[in-house]
Amino acid sequence: MTIPNDTPADEQAVHPRQATCYNSKYLAEYYDLWIGTWNDVQLYSRLLAEMLARRNSSDDPVRVLDVGTGSGRIIHGLATAQQQGKKGGTSQPAVHFLGLDNEQHMLDRAHSLTHPAHVDQITWVLGSAEDLVSLPALQSPGGPGGIIDMIVFACGSICHLHEPAQGHRFFEQMAKVLKPTTGRAYISVLEALTDGGEPLARAMEPSEPILTPSKEFPGIMYRETWPLHKLVGNVWHTHRHIVVSQKSSDGPETIVEDNLDVRKVKVWTEADMRAYATAAGLQVVQILHHHNDSTHKELIFVFGTLA
Numbered sequence: 001m002t003i004p005n006d007t008p009a010d011e012q013a014v015h016p017r018q019a020t021c022y023n024s025k026y027l028a029e030y031y032d033l034w035i036g037t038w039n040d041v042q043l044y045s046r047l048l049a050e051m052l053a054r055r056n057s058s059d060d061p062v063r064v065l066d067v068g069t070g071s072g073r074i075i076h077g078l079a080t081a082q083q084q085g086k087k088g089g090t091s092q093p094a095v096h097f098l099g100l101d102n103e104q105h106m107l108d109r110a111h112s113l114t115h116p117a118h119v120d121q122i123t124w125v126l127g128s129a130e131d132l133v134s135l136p137a138l139q140s141p142g143g144p145g146g147i148i149d150m151i152v153f154a155c156g157s158i159c160h161l162h163e164p165a166q167g168h169r170f171f172e173q174m175a176k177v178l179k180p181t182t183g184r185a186y187i188s189v190l191e192a193l194t195d196g197g198e199p200l201a202r203a204m205e206p207s208e209p210i211l212t213p214s215k216e217f218p219g220i221m222y223r224e225t226w227p228l229h230k231l232v233g234n235v236w237h238t239h240r241h242i243v244v245s246q247k248s249s250d251g252p253e254t255i256v257e258d259n260l261d262v263r264k265v266k267v268w269t270e271a272d273m274r275a276y277a278t279a280a281g282l283q284v285v286q287i288l289h290h291h292n293d294s295t296h297k298e299l300i301f302v303f304g305t306l307a
């Protein structure tokens, strides 16, 4: 294998670049290849359709905030489903989607995957789940806050908020932007990262390298290994080594990116969810159990404001 660019081969092998597993165009595609055929979009589409059915077509637009939107998978699916609902003849209020992520490469991919028919109803925003109120896209004429009808934090992504202060900031911000009484927030937690999930999380460690061919970039192959995977308190510390290589038909295989994602993800128990919500003035109104497939199960906590 030969190593291109200005980094000496042995040094690059010893010092892969620090990655977040989302911070390059290749890692953004790799995420999409991993998430594959999850069917949670159907669940969120049904929940949005039910919300729309309770509204008059003359009402203000329904605003949906997708936190940690990634490549926009959820918003793209919701926009498509909502368009089909409109074709079905039901008269509905307009819907505006806001896709928030703190990783520009994911947003670039979300943008590039947006169907031209949906461009006007989606705003992609670079920002943090911990600072929603100051986002210009969340300002209303009456001041910030209280304008979001539906918040989605899908695919267990809240696990990235692994420090208590991060979790508290997110819940406080969520309470401020959620529409009082009728607004709903859907926060997913993977079964492996909640109560009793430790054996499942331990079993996620690959026993041999995972090889995944790119669908988008010719000749690109992803190779993932986990040099470290351990639970410290309620936080999983995982080192994901993801090497992106390219094989041309007549040349040698070259390493295009050597990524080390030093990942910390928190186990969010039901007690955590309830405690953080109460502290922020929110309540759990329902817990949904969803199976994407036999191995990827999640709990979706539904929050509303306190009555």
Ligand SMILES: C[S@@+](CC[C@H](N)C(=O)[O-])C[C@H]1O[C@@H](n2cnc3c(N)ncnc32)[C@H](O)[C@@H]1O
Pocket (backbone or CB within 6 Å): 022, 035, 067, 068, 069, 070, 071, 072, 073, 074, 100, 101, 102, 103, 106, 127, 128, 129, 130, 153, 154, 155, 156, 157, 160, 161
């Ligand atoms: C597991 S992916 C989920 C992507 C998408 N929601 C889906 O379901 O396919 C997690 C996403 O959350 C983003 N993320 C992590 N921490 C974040 C934070 N503090 N604020 C905003 N986005 C964050 C990551 O960049 C990544 O795109």
